[in-house]
Amino acid sequence: MPLLYPLVLASALFGIGLYGVLARRNAVLMLLGVELMLNAVNLNLVAFDAWFADALHSGQVLTLFTITIAAAEIGLGLAIVLALFRALRTVDVDEVGR
Amino acid sequence: MSLSEIVFLVLAVVAVGSALLSMTSGQLVHSALWLVVTLGAVAGCFVLMTAEFVAWVQVLVYVGSVVVLVIFALMLTRQPSGSRSAEVTGNRWIAALVGLVAAVGLGATMVAGFRGEEIEGRRIGTAGSIGDALFNDWVLPFEILSGVLLAALIGAIVISRSGSDR
Numbered sequence: 001m002p003l004l005y006p007l008v009l010a011s012a013l014f015g016i017g018l019y020g021v022l023a024r025r026n027a028v029l030m031l032l033g034v035e036l037m038l039n040a041v042n043l044n045l046v047a048f049d050a051w052f053a054d055a056l057h058s059g060q061v062l063t064l065f066t067i068t069i070a071a072a073e074i075g076l077g078l079a080i081v082l083a084l085f086r087a088l089r090t091v092d093v094d095e096v097g098r
Numbered sequence: 099m100s101l102s103e104i105v106f107l108v109l110a111v112v113a114v115g116s117a118l119l120s121m122t123s124g125q126l127v128h129s130a131l132w133l134v135v136t137l138g139a140v141a142g143c144f145v146l147m148t149a150e151f152v153a154w155v156q157v158l159v160y161v162g163s164v165v166v167l168v169i170f171a172l173m174l175t176r177q178p179s180g181s182r183s184a185e186v187t188g189n190r191w192i193a194a195l196v197g198l199v200a201a202v203g204l205g206a207t208m209v210a211g212f213r214g215e216e217i218e219g220r221r222i223g224t225a226g227s228i229g230d231a232l233f234n235d236w237v238l239p240f241e242i243l244s245g246v247l248l249a250a251l252i253g254a255i256v257i258s259r260s261g262s263d264r
Contacts, residue, residue, distance in 0.1 A: 015201025022193035072250035
């Protein structure tokens with residue numbers, strides 16, 4: 001399989017995630033965009049691991065670490081969003097910024 | 099073109115299409131559910147790149163728990179005044195332009211740097227070899243990471259507790 005297939009797919013997913021983070025009003029959906037960007041990173045890591053055939057499996061192990069960090073991030077992010085909703089009764093980032 | 103390449107291209111189309119739907123859908127819960135499709139397709143891509151263990155972790159952690167958490171949060175923060183929060187901000191065209199430029203720029207860089215390279219289908223991604231690498235060479239980062247995850251989850255509990263009893 002050409003190495004470019006996963007790399008180009010990851011670029012596309014990263015761009016879509018970036019659009020989601022910048023364009024969405026809802027804070028939870030912004031977090032979904034971040035998850036999409038992290039998935040693009042994971043795809044790159046696994047692709048380079050498979051291409052490089054690293055004896056330490058750095059790419060795949062780092063992918064596992066990224067998934068864990070993403071889980072921690074979404075947990076904290078959603079907790080903050082819930083606290084925000086409780087305080088302001090809105091999760092619209094435009095209104096929160098005002 | 100080999101079978102694995104065809105399957106990969108199909109999965110790539112599914113991933114990009116469902117990611118677009120997820121980021122543009124007006125219904126909040128539909129967004130989260132389309133993200134499940136995207137993450138599943140990416141997991142399929144991991145399997146094709148001989149990373150089975152990572153693929154299963156992706157399915158378990160992302161599809162199994164992260165998306166459920168997101169759907170919970172979406173339902174808890176549903177605003178009483180309707181679905182206005184599903185809208186996009188006024189600068190959506192600038193955001194689309196930035197996303198497009200980022201994707202095209204990254205893609206062009208990748209094409210320029212790695213054209214003609216091939217992933218050979220060596221059996222490097224089995225769960226056994228990942229387990230060996232993880233618990234021989236990566237044990238200290240792994241343990242530190244478990245501490246980070248624990249701290250983050252305790253922090254999440256503390257933050258999301260109601261403020262009255264503190």
